[in-house]
Amino acid sequence: MNQNELKSLKTTAAKIRLGILEGVHAAASGHPGGSLSIAEILTYLYFKELNVDPKNPKNPDRDRFVLSKGHTAPGLYAALAEKGFFDRAELKNLRHVDSFLQGHPDMKIIPGVDMSAGSLGLGISSACGMALAGKVDKKNYRVYTVVGDGESEEGQVWEAAMFAAHYKLDNLCVIVDWNGLQIDGPVAEVMNPTPHDKKFEAFGFHVISVDAHDFEQLEKAFEEAKTVKGKPTAIIAKSVKGKGVSYMENEVKWHGSAPNDELYEQAVSEITEAMKNI
């Protein structure tokens, strides 16, 4: 990855972070922590990896993305808006009664959303279905899904993992956002689902571990995933929940609460400052 590209991706990630904060602040609710932790992953997917076209969002040959951890919709919406699926000005209408931007992704009314998701554990299974359909129809598209580390406490995640490996879905890439926190506290204390790498490996996945905020590592991982034949890939992405906003980083509280005006201003200025140094 050359420096210009890296700079451009970092700038986009910062814009997505601003979009997340704008939406959550305007809604006075939503999930900033786990949206911020996947800002680089979403950026890499939508601006480097996915074969998608905002002008033709239903193209049957497109790559698919399922946000299995659907509560981090503010991140997805900010990425979709940045990519041009809808006007960025819509983000401030997040969760409003007259807006199409639902609290969790809704494929029927939100341009660019490939699967309604949010009830944890369901999205990864639907991603498996998309990948299987691609095999049946001999299409070359790939399917990506982001699963939360807390989400992986749901048994269905492992039913899906079993299914993906059984049907050799090498067109499927599961990304685990390992941010270490869930509503009731640290994931390791609430109900420890780790180690994800060994578990996915035991389920028959090709496993790659990365720093979720490092674009060069993400590039290497996603490129490697495309070379794997006969098995799905799991990218275990170690992340910082609330990444980019000092008071939100690694704080459980910001899993599902919105900043007040003052804290919002602080967050915006932190990210804007950081953007200047990219």
Place this chain on the structure above:
Amino acid sequence: MAEKIATREAYGKALAELGEKYDFVVLDADLAEATKTLYFKKAFPERFFDCGIAEGNMMSVAAGIASTGKPVFASTFAMFAAGRAFEQVRNSIGYPHLNVKIGATHAGITVGEDGATHQCNEDIALMRTIPGMTIINPSDAVEARAAVEAALNIDGPVYMRFGRFAVPVINDTPNYKFEVGKGVELLAGSDVTIVATGLMVSMALEAAQMLKEQGIAARVVNIHTIKPIDKEIIVKAAKETGAIVTAEEHNIIGGLGGAVAEVVSENYPVPVLRVGVEDKYGHSGKVPPLLEMYGLTPEKIVEKALAAVTLKK
């Protein structure tokens, strides 16, 4: 004596037959032998996928397949399709209104020997509460075959309810026509209407015969589509016969009886008495004594019909 065929048998054969004409995928959860999707598996192995004993995953996988534009049938027992996987059906399939056809077999008490854990008397009630879900409960093999093809031509989710037990074929007539959402008047009558679904339809016809011997002219209406329900035929029956008895192999709460009572009370209130499983769990046993035990008999329909007639104003 009419030929007897289980509706699950007709379902499996219909899938194998329609697989020639339509491009769809079939999923099962380790019950292909029992749900009869086995016939499709044999005919189109490249389009059949066993999901193993993981019904929740199967429903969400089905949603993913359907999202790419390919219709998909997902089959398992009613208990696991509507019960175990309710939330996946609601959120993965129902909410995005995806083209998934749920083939739920072994519905109701006629599962028999396996007993209460596998006798699902709640599925219609559960599925009725999902917006946009079409629910079809065929009365015999002919109707089951027709329902499968009709489901393929519906844009959206469909829940089809099939039985394990062989039931009389009653629709093998030259003029038989299946229309989703349209009830069928099988017998004219003016004193009371028996509105039945599934295997209770043939019992309703027997009951009408018994009532005729007592001088009561009972109309018999087959409601194969429980949602969207045929309001017109029900309101007409309420107006013209003044009393209704519903008959279903399902809990009397929330199923056909509930649906008919809702239509009648909102449009033309007349007495509605319900024959069905009276808010109880099932029991192991051979099917005939079980039907007696739970009051799913022509005699019970007759009893309720006479009671309904006396309630008429």
